Amino acid sequence: MEFDVLLRSAEQQYPALRQRCEAFDEELIADLTTVGGPKYAEIATLAFRQTLAAHKLAADFDGTPLMFPKENFSNGCISTVDVFYPSAPFFLLFNPHMLTAQMMPILEYARTPRWPHPFAPHDLGTYPQANGQVYGGGEVSADSQMPVEESANMIILLGALAKLDGKGALAQRYAAQAKKWAEYLDDKGYDPENQLCTDDFAGHLAHNTNLSIKAIVALGAYAKTCEAAHQAEAAKTWREIAENMAQRWVKDAADGDHTRLAFDKPGTWSQKYNLVWDRVLDLKLFPPELARSEAAFYLTKLNKYGLPLDNRATYTKLDWCLWTGALTGERAHFDAIVSPVHAFVVETPSRVPLTDWFSTVDAKQVGFQARSVVGGIFMPMIADPAMWEKWSKRAK
Numbered sequence: 001m002e003f004d005v006l007l008r009s010a011e012q013q014y015p016a017l018r019q020r021c022e023a024f025d026e027e028l029i030a031d032l033t034t035v036g037g038p039k040y041a042e043i044a045t046l047a048f049r050q051t052l053a054a055h056k057l058a059a060d061f062d063g064t065p066l067m068f069p070k071e072n073f074s075n076g077c078i079s080t081v082d083v084f085y086p087s088a089p090f091f092l093l094f095n096p097h098m099l100t101a102q103m104m105p106i107l108e109y110a111r112t113p114r115w116p117h118p119f120a121p122h123d124l125g126t127y128p129q130a131n132g133q134v135y136g137g138g139e140v141s142a143d144s145q146m147p148v149e150e151s152a153n154m155i156i157l158l159g160a161l162a163k164l165d166g167k168g169a170l171a172q173r174y175a176a177q178a179k180k181w182a183e184y185l186d187d188k189g190y191d192p193e194n195q196l197c198t199d200d201f202a203g204h205l206a207h208n209t210n211l212s213i214k215a216i217v218a219l220g221a222y223a224k225t226c227e228a229a230h231q232a233e234a235a236k237t238w239r240e241i242a243e244n245m246a247q248r249w250v251k252d253a254a255d256g257d258h259t260r261l262a263f264d265k266p267g268t269w270s271q272k273y274n275l276v277w278d279r280v281l282d283l284k285l286f287p288p289e290l291a292r293s294e295a296a297f298y299l300t301k302l303n304k305y306g307l308p309l310d311n312r313a314t315y316t317k318l319d320w321c322l323w324t325g326a327l328t329g330e331r332a333h334f335d336a337i338v339s340p341v342h343a344f345v346v347e348t349p350s351r352v353p354l355t356d357w358f359s360t361v362d363a364k365q366v367g368f369q370a371r372s373v374v375g376g377i378f379m380p381m382i383a384d385p386a387m388w389e390k391w392s393k394r395a396k
Contacts, residue, residue: 031391044377069087074371075126077125078124078129082153086320096164106124106154109130117142148185159281162225165228171225188215189212190249192212197211202312210273212253217242221281271320304361307337308360318354325338355367
Protein backbone atom coordinates (compact mmCIF):
# COMPACT_ATOMS: atom_id res chain seq x y z
CA MET A 1 0.00 0.00 0.00
CA GLU A 2 1.35 3.44 -0.93
CA PHE A 3 1.91 5.80 1.99
CA ASP A 4 -0.60 8.40 0.84
CA VAL A 5 -3.26 5.69 0.53
CA LEU A 6 -2.38 4.47 4.03
CA LEU A 7 -2.84 7.97 5.45
CA ARG A 8 -6.19 8.47 3.74
CA SER A 9 -7.35 5.04 4.94
CA ALA A 10 -6.31 5.84 8.52
CA GLU A 11 -8.18 9.13 8.42
CA GLN A 12 -11.32 7.43 7.11
CA GLN A 13 -11.21 4.65 9.70
CA TYR A 14 -10.30 6.81 12.68
CA PRO A 15 -13.84 7.82 13.81
CA ALA A 16 -15.07 4.21 13.82
CA LEU A 17 -11.94 2.90 15.53
CA ARG A 18 -12.10 5.60 18.18
CA GLN A 19 -15.73 4.77 18.86
CA ARG A 20 -14.90 1.07 19.24
CA CYS A 21 -12.01 1.85 21.61
CA GLU A 22 -14.10 4.16 23.75
CA ALA A 23 -16.86 1.57 23.96
CA PHE A 24 -14.32 -1.10 24.96
CA ASP A 25 -12.81 1.15 27.63
CA GLU A 26 -16.19 2.06 29.06
CA GLU A 27 -17.40 -1.54 29.23
CA LEU A 28 -14.17 -2.89 30.71
CA ILE A 29 -13.91 -0.20 33.37
CA ALA A 30 -17.53 -0.83 34.33
CA ASP A 31 -16.87 -4.56 34.71
CA LEU A 32 -13.64 -4.01 36.65
CA THR A 33 -15.55 -1.71 38.99
CA THR A 34 -18.31 -4.29 39.42
CA VAL A 35 -15.80 -6.98 40.35
CA GLY A 36 -13.45 -4.98 42.55
CA GLY A 37 -14.54 -1.36 42.92
CA PRO A 38 -13.12 1.88 41.48
CA LYS A 39 -9.69 1.52 43.11
CA TYR A 40 -9.23 -1.89 41.55
CA ALA A 41 -10.41 -0.56 38.19
CA GLU A 42 -7.76 2.18 38.28
CA ILE A 43 -4.95 -0.29 39.06
CA ALA A 44 -6.04 -2.65 36.30
CA THR A 45 -6.34 0.18 33.79
CA LEU A 46 -2.75 1.16 34.55
CA ALA A 47 -1.57 -2.43 33.98
CA PHE A 48 -3.40 -3.08 30.69
CA ARG A 49 -0.98 -1.57 28.18
CA GLN A 50 2.14 -2.59 30.10
CA THR A 51 1.09 -6.24 30.08
CA LEU A 52 0.92 -6.32 26.29
CA ALA A 53 3.95 -4.16 25.58
CA ALA A 54 6.54 -6.68 26.77
CA HIS A 55 5.64 -9.23 24.06
CA LYS A 56 6.51 -9.89 20.44
CA LEU A 57 4.23 -11.79 18.10
CA ALA A 58 5.76 -14.05 15.49
CA ALA A 59 4.66 -16.87 13.19
CA ASP A 60 6.00 -20.40 13.00
CA PHE A 61 6.93 -22.00 9.67
CA ASP A 62 3.31 -23.12 9.19
CA GLY A 63 1.85 -19.78 10.24
CA THR A 64 1.04 -20.85 13.82
CA PRO A 65 1.10 -17.78 16.10
CA LEU A 66 3.97 -17.68 18.59
CA MET A 67 4.27 -15.03 21.28
CA PHE A 68 7.49 -14.23 23.10
CA PRO A 69 7.54 -12.24 26.36
CA LYS A 70 10.70 -10.50 27.52
CA GLU A 71 11.70 -10.61 31.16
CA ASN A 72 12.07 -6.86 31.50
CA PHE A 73 14.33 -5.28 34.08
CA SER A 74 15.87 -8.49 35.41
CA ASN A 75 17.98 -10.84 33.30
CA GLY A 76 16.32 -10.21 29.94
CA CYS A 77 15.26 -13.81 29.36
CA ILE A 78 12.85 -14.65 26.55
CA SER A 79 9.76 -16.76 27.23
CA THR A 80 10.32 -17.06 30.98
CA VAL A 81 7.69 -19.45 32.30
CA ASP A 82 7.39 -17.72 35.68
CA VAL A 83 6.84 -14.45 33.85
CA PHE A 84 3.99 -15.59 31.62
CA TYR A 85 2.47 -17.55 34.53
CA PRO A 86 1.67 -14.40 36.57
CA SER A 87 0.60 -12.47 33.47
CA ALA A 88 -1.69 -15.32 32.34
CA PRO A 89 -4.95 -13.99 33.88
CA PHE A 90 -4.83 -11.09 31.41
CA PHE A 91 -4.60 -13.40 28.41
CA LEU A 92 -7.00 -15.99 29.81
CA LEU A 93 -9.51 -13.15 30.08
CA PHE A 94 -9.04 -11.30 26.80
CA ASN A 95 -7.49 -13.82 24.39
CA PRO A 96 -6.55 -17.35 25.50
CA HIS A 97 -5.08 -18.00 22.04
CA MET A 98 -2.33 -15.54 22.93
CA LEU A 99 -1.49 -17.58 26.03
CA THR A 100 -1.34 -20.71 23.89
CA ALA A 101 1.06 -18.85 21.60
CA GLN A 102 3.29 -18.09 24.61
CA MET A 103 3.29 -21.67 25.88
CA MET A 104 3.94 -23.47 22.60
CA PRO A 105 7.61 -22.44 22.19
CA ILE A 106 8.39 -23.81 25.67
CA LEU A 107 6.43 -27.00 25.00
CA GLU A 108 8.21 -27.52 21.68
CA TYR A 109 11.61 -26.92 23.28
CA ALA A 110 10.84 -29.34 26.11
CA ARG A 111 10.22 -32.21 23.72
CA THR A 112 13.49 -31.81 21.87
CA PRO A 113 16.60 -33.84 22.82
CA ARG A 114 18.24 -30.60 23.94
CA TRP A 115 16.12 -30.48 27.10
CA PRO A 116 17.35 -33.38 29.29
CA HIS A 117 15.52 -32.67 32.55
CA PRO A 118 12.31 -34.29 33.88
CA PHE A 119 10.93 -30.87 34.80
CA ALA A 120 9.82 -27.88 32.71
CA PRO A 121 12.27 -25.27 31.38
CA HIS A 122 12.59 -21.81 32.86
CA ASP A 123 13.22 -19.88 29.63
CA LEU A 124 14.28 -20.13 25.99
CA GLY A 125 17.32 -17.85 26.02
CA THR A 126 18.15 -14.16 26.18
CA TYR A 127 15.77 -11.89 24.27
CA PRO A 128 15.46 -11.79 21.29
CA GLN A 129 17.23 -15.14 20.70
CA ALA A 130 15.21 -18.20 21.69
CA ASN A 131 18.18 -20.55 21.40
CA GLY A 132 18.10 -22.43 24.70
CA GLN A 133 17.73 -21.83 28.43
CA VAL A 134 20.30 -19.54 30.05
CA TYR A 135 18.96 -19.43 33.63
CA GLY A 136 20.60 -21.51 36.34
CA GLY A 137 22.11 -24.76 35.12
CA GLY A 138 20.35 -24.43 31.78
CA GLU A 139 20.52 -27.57 29.69
CA VAL A 140 23.63 -28.81 31.53
CA SER A 141 22.58 -29.36 35.14
CA ALA A 142 19.72 -29.03 37.61
CA ASP A 143 21.63 -26.46 39.67
CA SER A 144 19.77 -23.25 40.55
CA GLN A 145 16.70 -24.25 38.57
CA MET A 146 13.02 -23.88 39.47
CA PRO A 147 11.85 -27.46 38.88
CA VAL A 148 8.66 -27.52 40.94
CA GLU A 149 7.81 -23.90 40.08
CA GLU A 150 7.98 -24.16 36.30
CA SER A 151 6.49 -27.66 36.00
CA ALA A 152 3.49 -26.64 38.08
CA ASN A 153 3.14 -23.35 36.22
CA MET A 154 2.88 -25.10 32.86
CA ILE A 155 0.37 -27.69 34.06
CA ILE A 156 -1.84 -25.11 35.80
CA LEU A 157 -2.01 -23.06 32.62
CA LEU A 158 -2.75 -26.16 30.54
CA GLY A 159 -5.60 -26.82 32.98
CA ALA A 160 -6.91 -23.26 32.65
CA LEU A 161 -6.95 -23.54 28.85
CA ALA A 162 -8.69 -26.92 29.12
CA LYS A 163 -11.37 -25.32 31.30
CA LEU A 164 -12.03 -22.82 28.52
CA ASP A 165 -12.00 -25.12 25.48
CA GLY A 166 -13.51 -28.14 27.24
CA LYS A 167 -11.17 -30.48 25.38
CA GLY A 168 -7.70 -29.85 26.72
CA ALA A 169 -6.44 -29.57 23.16
CA LEU A 170 -3.02 -28.16 24.04
CA ALA A 171 -2.55 -30.64 26.89
CA GLN A 172 -3.39 -33.50 24.53
CA ARG A 173 -0.97 -32.25 21.90
CA TYR A 174 1.85 -32.22 24.44
CA ALA A 175 0.60 -35.12 26.55
CA ALA A 176 4.06 -36.67 27.02
CA GLN A 177 5.51 -33.49 28.49
CA ALA A 178 2.50 -32.83 30.74
CA LYS A 179 2.58 -36.39 32.09
CA LYS A 180 6.32 -36.26 32.74
CA TRP A 181 5.95 -33.02 34.69
CA ALA A 182 2.97 -34.36 36.64
CA GLU A 183 5.00 -37.43 37.61
CA TYR A 184 7.84 -35.14 38.70
CA LEU A 185 5.45 -33.14 40.90
CA ASP A 186 4.02 -36.34 42.35
CA ASP A 187 7.57 -37.30 43.36
CA LYS A 188 9.05 -33.92 44.33
CA GLY A 189 6.25 -31.38 44.65
CA TYR A 190 4.66 -31.93 48.03
CA ASP A 191 7.72 -31.09 50.16
CA PRO A 192 10.05 -29.21 47.81
CA GLU A 193 13.78 -29.53 48.31
CA ASN A 194 15.97 -26.45 48.77
CA GLN A 195 15.31 -24.54 45.56
CA LEU A 196 14.16 -21.30 44.02
CA CYS A 197 10.60 -20.35 43.23
CA THR A 198 9.40 -17.43 41.13
CA ASP A 199 10.20 -15.11 44.05
CA ASP A 200 13.86 -15.94 43.47
CA PHE A 201 14.98 -12.55 44.85
CA ALA A 202 14.13 -13.98 48.30
CA GLY A 203 16.65 -16.81 47.81
CA HIS A 204 16.49 -20.58 48.07
CA LEU A 205 13.98 -22.10 50.46
CA ALA A 206 13.33 -25.71 51.37
CA HIS A 207 9.89 -27.06 52.36
CA ASN A 208 8.14 -24.00 50.84
CA THR A 209 4.43 -24.39 51.65
CA ASN A 210 3.20 -21.99 48.96
CA LEU A 211 5.26 -23.86 46.36
CA SER A 212 3.76 -27.09 47.69
CA ILE A 213 0.27 -25.66 47.13
CA LYS A 214 1.25 -24.87 43.56
CA ALA A 215 2.30 -28.49 42.98
CA ILE A 216 -0.91 -29.83 44.51
CA VAL A 217 -3.14 -27.50 42.50
CA ALA A 218 -1.18 -28.41 39.36
CA LEU A 219 -1.89 -32.12 39.89
CA GLY A 220 -5.56 -31.29 40.35
CA ALA A 221 -5.43 -29.30 37.11
CA TYR A 222 -3.70 -32.21 35.39
CA ALA A 223 -6.56 -34.47 36.46
CA LYS A 224 -8.92 -31.99 34.83
CA THR A 225 -6.98 -32.13 31.53
CA CYS A 226 -7.19 -35.94 31.63
CA GLU A 227 -10.93 -35.67 32.23
CA ALA A 228 -11.30 -33.27 29.29
CA ALA A 229 -9.45 -35.80 27.11
CA HIS A 230 -11.91 -38.55 28.22
CA GLN A 231 -9.21 -40.42 30.15
CA ALA A 232 -11.45 -41.26 33.10
CA GLU A 233 -9.11 -43.68 34.85
CA ALA A 234 -6.13 -41.33 34.69
CA ALA A 235 -8.30 -38.42 35.83
CA LYS A 236 -9.47 -40.41 38.86
CA THR A 237 -5.93 -41.48 39.79
CA TRP A 238 -4.46 -37.98 39.59
CA ARG A 239 -7.43 -36.46 41.38
CA GLU A 240 -6.91 -38.85 44.29
CA ILE A 241 -3.21 -38.02 44.45
CA ALA A 242 -3.98 -34.29 44.60
CA GLU A 243 -6.72 -34.77 47.20
CA ASN A 244 -4.46 -36.82 49.47
CA MET A 245 -1.71 -34.22 49.21
CA ALA A 246 -4.13 -31.38 50.01
CA GLN A 247 -5.46 -33.13 53.11
CA ARG A 248 -1.93 -33.75 54.31
CA TRP A 249 -0.89 -30.16 53.56
CA VAL A 250 -3.61 -28.65 55.76
CA LYS A 251 -2.24 -30.57 58.76
CA ASP A 252 1.47 -30.19 58.04
CA ALA A 253 1.39 -26.43 57.29
CA ALA A 254 -0.86 -25.43 60.21
CA ASP A 255 0.53 -22.92 62.69
CA GLY A 256 -2.33 -21.87 64.92
CA ASP A 257 -4.53 -19.29 63.19
CA HIS A 258 -2.55 -19.39 59.92
CA THR A 259 -0.12 -21.51 57.91
CA ARG A 260 3.66 -21.48 57.77
CA LEU A 261 6.15 -20.14 55.27
CA ALA A 262 7.88 -23.55 55.30
CA PHE A 263 6.76 -26.84 56.80
CA ASP A 264 9.69 -26.86 59.23
CA LYS A 265 9.43 -23.21 60.33
CA PRO A 266 6.88 -22.55 63.10
CA GLY A 267 6.06 -18.93 63.83
CA THR A 268 6.34 -17.93 60.17
CA TRP A 269 3.80 -17.01 57.48
CA SER A 270 3.53 -16.18 53.79
CA GLN A 271 0.96 -15.16 51.20
CA LYS A 272 -0.56 -18.35 49.81
CA TYR A 273 -1.33 -16.71 46.48
CA ASN A 274 -1.12 -19.97 44.53
CA LEU A 275 -4.21 -21.19 46.40
CA VAL A 276 -6.35 -18.92 44.21
CA TRP A 277 -6.25 -21.49 41.37
CA ASP A 278 -8.17 -23.95 43.55
CA ARG A 279 -11.07 -21.51 43.30
CA VAL A 280 -10.53 -20.31 39.74
CA LEU A 281 -10.33 -23.83 38.27
CA ASP A 282 -13.08 -25.10 40.58
CA LEU A 283 -10.81 -27.88 41.86
CA LYS A 284 -12.17 -27.96 45.44
CA LEU A 285 -9.02 -29.63 46.75
CA PHE A 286 -8.66 -27.47 49.85
CA PRO A 287 -11.40 -26.71 52.41
CA PRO A 288 -12.95 -23.22 51.99
CA GLU A 289 -12.10 -22.37 55.59
CA LEU A 290 -8.39 -22.45 54.71
CA ALA A 291 -8.71 -19.43 52.42
CA ARG A 292 -10.95 -17.65 54.95
CA SER A 293 -8.58 -18.20 57.88
CA GLU A 294 -5.58 -17.12 55.81
CA ALA A 295 -7.44 -14.00 54.68
CA ALA A 296 -8.33 -13.09 58.24
CA PHE A 297 -4.73 -13.53 59.35
CA TYR A 298 -3.38 -11.38 56.50
CA LEU A 299 -5.49 -8.46 57.64
CA THR A 300 -3.45 -8.44 60.87
CA LYS A 301 -0.22 -8.07 58.86
CA LEU A 302 -1.17 -5.19 56.56
CA ASN A 303 1.16 -2.22 56.34
CA LYS A 304 0.32 1.24 55.01
CA TYR A 305 1.04 0.25 51.40
CA GLY A 306 0.12 -3.39 51.33
CA LEU A 307 0.60 -6.92 52.58
CA PRO A 308 4.21 -8.13 52.79
CA LEU A 309 5.06 -11.19 50.74
CA ASP A 310 5.98 -13.10 53.91
CA ASN A 311 7.48 -12.60 57.35
CA ARG A 312 11.07 -12.26 56.08
CA ALA A 313 10.79 -8.70 54.74
CA THR A 314 8.42 -5.73 54.36
CA TYR A 315 8.44 -5.75 50.56
CA THR A 316 5.67 -7.27 48.48
CA LYS A 317 4.66 -8.20 44.93
CA LEU A 318 1.86 -6.33 43.23
CA ASP A 319 0.56 -9.30 41.24
CA TRP A 320 0.53 -11.67 44.21
CA CYS A 321 -1.34 -9.17 46.38
CA LEU A 322 -4.21 -9.18 43.89
CA TRP A 323 -4.20 -12.99 43.77
CA THR A 324 -4.28 -13.11 47.56
CA GLY A 325 -7.12 -10.59 47.53
CA ALA A 326 -9.12 -12.97 45.34
CA LEU A 327 -8.68 -16.03 47.55
CA THR A 328 -12.11 -16.04 49.18
CA GLY A 329 -14.35 -14.16 46.78
CA GLU A 330 -15.43 -11.97 49.70
CA ARG A 331 -15.51 -8.29 48.81
CA ALA A 332 -14.55 -7.02 52.27
CA HIS A 333 -11.35 -9.06 52.23
CA PHE A 334 -10.56 -7.97 48.67
CA ASP A 335 -11.10 -4.28 49.45
CA ALA A 336 -8.83 -4.50 52.50
CA ILE A 337 -5.99 -5.90 50.37
CA VAL A 338 -6.51 -3.60 47.38
CA SER A 339 -6.93 -0.29 49.20
CA PRO A 340 -3.30 -0.01 50.42
CA VAL A 341 -2.05 -1.20 47.02
CA HIS A 342 -3.98 1.63 45.42
CA ALA A 343 -2.39 4.02 47.91
CA PHE A 344 1.03 2.74 46.81
CA VAL A 345 0.22 3.41 43.15
CA VAL A 346 -0.94 6.95 43.91
CA GLU A 347 1.65 7.94 46.51
CA THR A 348 4.86 6.12 45.54
CA PRO A 349 7.84 8.47 45.19
CA SER A 350 9.33 6.07 42.59
CA ARG A 351 7.98 7.56 39.38
CA VAL A 352 8.77 4.66 37.06
CA PRO A 353 6.72 2.37 34.82
CA LEU A 354 4.53 0.32 37.14
CA THR A 355 6.74 -1.75 39.44
CA ASP A 356 5.60 -5.10 40.80
CA TRP A 357 8.14 -5.20 43.67
CA PHE A 358 7.84 -2.45 46.25
CA SER A 359 8.03 -1.60 49.95
CA THR A 360 4.83 -1.79 51.96
CA VAL A 361 6.28 0.71 54.44
CA ASP A 362 7.35 3.68 52.30
CA ALA A 363 5.89 2.76 48.86
CA LYS A 364 9.31 2.94 47.22
CA GLN A 365 10.29 0.66 44.36
CA VAL A 366 12.51 -2.19 45.54
CA GLY A 367 13.19 -3.57 42.07
CA PHE A 368 11.59 -4.46 38.73
CA GLN A 369 9.58 -2.15 36.50
CA ALA A 370 7.69 -2.25 33.22
CA ARG A 371 7.14 -6.01 33.51
CA SER A 372 4.31 -7.94 31.93
CA VAL A 373 3.64 -9.79 35.20
CA VAL A 374 1.21 -7.01 36.11
CA GLY A 375 -1.26 -8.90 33.93
CA GLY A 376 -1.83 -10.87 37.11
CA ILE A 377 -3.86 -7.92 38.33
CA PHE A 378 -6.70 -9.33 36.22
CA MET A 379 -6.93 -12.49 38.37
CA PRO A 380 -10.10 -11.25 40.16
CA MET A 381 -11.78 -11.02 36.75
CA ILE A 382 -11.18 -14.68 35.90
CA ALA A 383 -12.06 -15.62 39.48
CA ASP A 384 -15.55 -14.35 38.57
CA PRO A 385 -16.97 -17.12 36.32
CA ALA A 386 -19.45 -14.85 34.55
CA MET A 387 -16.82 -12.21 33.73
CA TRP A 388 -14.33 -14.81 32.56
CA GLU A 389 -16.84 -16.41 30.25
CA LYS A 390 -18.09 -13.08 28.89
CA TRP A 391 -14.70 -11.69 27.89
CA SER A 392 -12.90 -14.88 26.86
CA LYS A 393 -15.67 -15.86 24.45
CA ARG A 394 -14.98 -12.74 22.40
CA ALA A 395 -11.49 -13.94 21.45
CA LYS A 396 -11.11 -14.80 17.81
